[in-house]
Amino acid sequence: MKTKALKFLRYATMLVFVLTVIRQITGATDLTSVGTASAALLLSVPIVLAGLGGLFSERSGVVNIGLEGMMVMGAWAGGMIGTKHGPWIGLIAAIFFGGVGALVHAIATITFGVDHVVSGVAINIIAMGLVRYLSTLLYKSGSWLGPSQSPDVNSIPTNSLPILSGGQYFGWKSPDLLGSLAEKHWFFISDLAAILRGITGDLSYVTVIAMAMVPLSLFVLWKTAFGLRLRSAGEAPIAAESLGVNVYAMKYAGVLISGALAGLGGGFLAIVAANHYQENQVAGRGYIGLAALLFGNYRPGGILMGAGLFGFADALQLRDSASVHALILLIVVVLVGLVVRDVRKGKIVKAVLTLAFAGLSLWYFLAVDELPGQLVTMTPYIATLLIMSLASQRLRMPAADGIPYRRGGLR
Amino acid sequence: MKKIKLSTLVLAVAAPLAAALVSIVISSLAVLASHKSPFDAYKTMWEFGTTSSSLMQMLNTATPYYIAAVAIAITFRAGLFNIGVEGQLRLGAIFGAYLGAKFILPPVLHIIAIMVIAMTIGGLWAAIAGYLKVKRGVSEVISTIMLNSLAGGLSSYLLANYFVDRTTNSNNMSTKTLPASGQFPDLMPLLNKIGVEDQPGGGVYGMLIFAVALGIVFWFVINRTRFGFELRASGSNPIAARFSGVNSKRMTFVAMALSGAVAGLAGLPAVLGDTHAFNMGFRTGIGFSAIAVALLGRNNPTGMAFSALLFGFLEVSSRSLELIDIAPETYVIMQGSILLSSVIAYEVVRRYKITLQSKELAKAVAA
Known part of the structure; x- marks a missing residue:
């Protein structure tokens, strides 16, 4: 290790x-500025969440192409509920709606045995249609300004890593060591400092929570009995069943956690990365999350690396x-x-x-x-x-x- | 023996029937959610949807769906999944429209040439995914989705910078209009002969005929040729296929490229039959709806024809819902619920059939 x-x-x-x-x-x-690193982190978070979602589902043996649709549901719910009840409730709604999408996928694939890819693609098509329909209804009822965009959501506060990257803690203003180092323009050292400052400074609390999911997933899947059972359902379900593991329950758990994480990823896009829901906001990030999962060889650390690369490419594209x-x-x-x-x-x-x-x-x-x-x-x-x-x-x-x-x- | 036959018949009808019921219930709930009567909605849709003008539009909507669905079915039969039809048809259409306006050929030949261009481009684009799958083990589901996004960016880049016709001053960027020899004749004159009257804004794409022919060719190639057998074999059991001498890697690549070639044609009905150019208004989402059409039609030429028509009907007839103040987007709910419930219903029936068969078998053995 x-x-x-x-x-x-x-x-x-x-x-x-x-x-x-x-x-x-x-x-x-x-290329190596604080802003780019910070944007790269922000754009990696939804992909990390989608990738971890895929991890839980596929480790339990269910392929989840439906991540994209679950993220779409999450983003929509985040925007819809977030405008009314504030960003935190919005995020909870996003998790819930992602879970609803996952429940449909679980029923179709686990209970009825439908082909996983077929069900996943069906869910993506349905989710996009559903949110478009519901958005139109909200627009017609006058609570939204347009059929493709929700009103603004209040933002979630940010903070920085104390001592290294500044920030405010209980009225104490922390020094910003990395930030000042980044402005020295020393070859390589300042570049390194800028990137570290970017990924440790001005973080949304949600970003911190989302990133904590990486070690948490590693712990749950590899260090707990539940994780072992869940993985056994994906490796050798018949053997697992013979040892008394409830394979159906494990698969349901895997897919539902998957949907919750993907929903949070969608909610993050709507509430933290932007400040409203917008049609096509997810734009294939569920699939990119899957790509990160494959790139990371079905391991949380690998997913983080994959998502970081995609986030970096995305950040450069958006900024400059x-x-x-x-x-x-x-x-x-x-x-x-x-x-x-x-x-x-x-x-x-x-x-x-x-x-x-x-x-x-x-x-x-x-x-x-x-x-x-x-x-x-x-x-x-x-x-x-x-x-x-x-x-x-x-x-x-x-x-x-x-x-x-x-x-x-x-x- | 007679009893089994009756039950097979019942089972064959049971799945679509159950799916239709479930989806009607879900769609009705969706309409009820907007405080409107579902009954009114269906009545309005039926009345509007069965006018001849709507039926023509239904055929025009269904034609590209059907072609794209055949493209997807090719990969399904080979155990693959080409989600990249959207990108392939877009690139096929823009290259077909741009290059097709650059030369003049005799009428039929010109259309064939444009089709060949579109097929080549679509096939090459899909071949990237096939190559990555065979050589690098990249899942075709992910690569085709990425290629979709790339095709979207690439086509708008090409249109804006190279393919746009600068001689016309219009806000809608467009390629040069195809010469008359490259335009697919409309079916309207034929329909007039059998007593159908002209409709305002009417007309039926000539490529409808082509789509029907494509369905027949697809059925023949898949079910009656050696190539079709090898394709299905490498899809259903790659290991067994290898032992019987089928190069399943080669089949994977060929199936992707072939699927892309067919997909390249799916954008042409509108380009050759209506706009006679590729412009910014080119319809998006054909490739995704076609996935649903292929799944609903069970990759079967007749089944896909019915589901393409159904999707076309729902889309066109739901426009009338605006009149009674219901969101026309309701059709998306209808399509989605039909898709999901039928996918589940087919699976349940398939499994029930197997149980029934094994029971029959047990009885026969015992007797």
Whole structure:
């Protein structure tokens, strides 16, 4: 465990260093700014929650493509209830509505044995239709200004990590060490400080709660009897049943927790990331959460890393298109790294192909000064595809994931 | 023996019937929630939906749904799931419209050329997902969804920067209008001959004929050819398929590409038959509704035709709900509840059938 954490720290530091070098070369200062890191964290949270949602469901053996729909329900409920009863009640409503979506998925897949992907896609279609219908009703009744947007929700207070990142604690104003370090413009050190300041400063309390879900999930799934039973339902349900585990109940629990987390992720989008619900707010984040789950090889820590990468790409895209342009250089660096690896392994043909692709990317980087807006918005999706294609070969999914289970082995 | 046959018949009807009942109950509840009478709603929808003008629009709505649903069914039969039809049809349509306006060919050939372009583009786009699945093990469900978002951004980028027709000054960005040889003739003249009168804003896409033909070809290829057999085999049992000499990786790739090629055509009915160009108003969501159509129709050519027509009917007829102050979006609830309840009903009936069969078998063995 300790070596894993060290390895992670080493890779993270390396990544920051490469980013610093690229920032120095391209002048895209936003690449390692406090604002970018902070936005990246904010945008990672919904994906982390969706990914953890997928984790609980798939560890219990139920594939959950319906995450997207559950997030949509959560976002809508967060906006709808949040405007009336305040942000915290809104978040609880979001969790509840995500859970309702999950209940439908659970009934269809566990009780009736419907194909998991089919049921999940059906739920996505239904959820989007349902919230559109309900929003129209609210608009018609005059409580909403438009059929696709809720009124504003009050915001949830923020705070910072004491001593390192400032903030107010019981009237005491904490120093902001990282913040002042970030403004020194020292090569690499200030960049590192800025990124740390971004992810520890001005945090919404919900962000802290959501991020706490990562170690909590790890604990629940791997250190408790409940977690062991839930995972056994996803690995070997027949064996689990023979040992007295109620497999149906475990699967129901997995899917319901999944929906609650996804609903919270949707509510986060509406209440914390924005301050109202808007149609298409979720925009595929449920699916990206699933991608993070696969990238993270069905482990909470991996999900966090995957979500962080997507959040970073998304943040750059939203803040500053010059940084996305600089990101192409990062792709070139990664590709060159792959070429070196392939040459060492003796895969010459592959190396040449990769090198050609790297050359093409470099040419594009040099030829174009700024990426057009429509292409910049595609960044998170391209990042998802690239990361998935580079990483998903060593997957070890739960052995009985996606297989409809019948008690007593009936089909 | 006769008794079994009767029960199979009952079971075959039971699933759709139960699903229809459940969805009517759910939709009625939705209408009741807005303090309106469901009965009025259905009556208004039926009266409006059965006028000839509405029926024509129903056919026009159903045509792209059907083509896209066939595309999805191809992957379903191969044990895959192409959710990327939305993106494939969008790119197929924009490239077909843009490139198709660049040349002039004799009438029929021109349309065929545009179709080939759309199929190529759609097929290549889907092939990315097929390649990633086969070579890198990336789930096609996720990659096709990402490709959808990419196709959306790419098409608006291409339209705004390269494909837009700058000779016309319009707020609605559009590609150049297709020459007459590239426009699919409307079915209206034919319908006139059999006594259907012209309707304001009416007309039936000529690609309806093509969609019907596509359904027949799909049925034939899947059920009556070696290729279709191998496709189904690699879908239902990849290991057994491998032992009987089917390269299931190759089939996966081919199925994705083929599905994308068919999907590329689904945007053409409106482009070739109505707007004669690709513009900003290009309909979105066809690919997603088509998933529902394919699921509801059980990937069966006839079943999908019925469900495409049903979806078209609900969409068109629900516009009349505005007249009696009910949100037309009610149709989404209807479609969704039909989809979910039928998916569950089919599964329940399938399982009941198996139980029934094993009971019969037990009886036969005992006797």
